[in-house]
Amino acid sequence: MNVSVSIRPAVLSDLPAIIQLDALSNPHPWGEKLVADALHSRENWIIESVGSTPLVALGWLTASVVLDQSELELIVIDSSMRRQGLARRLMMVWSETVAQQDVSELLLEVRESNLGAISLYESLGFEQVGRRKNYYQTEQGREAACLFTRIL
Ligand SMILES: CC(C)(COP(=O)(O)OP(=O)(O)OC[C@H]1O[C@@H](n2cnc3c(N)ncnc32)[C@H](O)[C@@H]1OP(=O)(O)O)[C@@H](O)C(=O)NCCC(=O)NCCS
Structure with missing residues (x-):
């Protein structure tokens, strides 16, 4: 992989970058309202290209947590960045983080x-x-x- 990437929890200011990722790389795009709802109410992680200005979202995972269960709602990786292990890395961050929340x-x-x-x-x-x-x-x-x- 030539691009340097990092994974972190997504925040509300990531909305425009995630909307763009959803529109371009999700075969069944959620659209602005559902993406915003997810950022407000669920657990979210973003993969970003380090140093890109404005922020470029290369991946996004959103999941709900209810008691001892966590449900994946969507994972999407930029179409041009697939088969490089990014989804696997995002899924591992999700599972490791929620495991610490007693999921x-x-x-x-x-x-x-x-x-x-x-x-x-x-x-x-x-x-x-x-x-x-x-x-x-x-x-x-x-x-x-x-x-x-x-x-x-
Ligand atoms: C599914 C998706 C998230 C995978 O992202 P990715 O970053 O390409 O996946 P990874 O590179 O981490 O793949 C890890 C492993 O998963 C499997 N895999 C991933 N994509 C695959 C594909 N298209 N065909 C076959 N196996 C695949 C392979 O075992 C792969 O390991 P390998 O590359 O060493 O063979 C991506 O294709 C995507 O965003 N699709 C559109 C949205 C979507 O369908 N999301 C899932 C439903 S919510």
């Missing part, structure tokens, strides 16, 4: 067609525990959601 189980759901993300999750020890038929809208119709968990 004992990580949860997520993912489109059944998203084989790259499923491969990422399985490589980190997540196991599929369920499937919700016709859960997500697609351009062709609907597709299932796969539910994964990992016990910490």
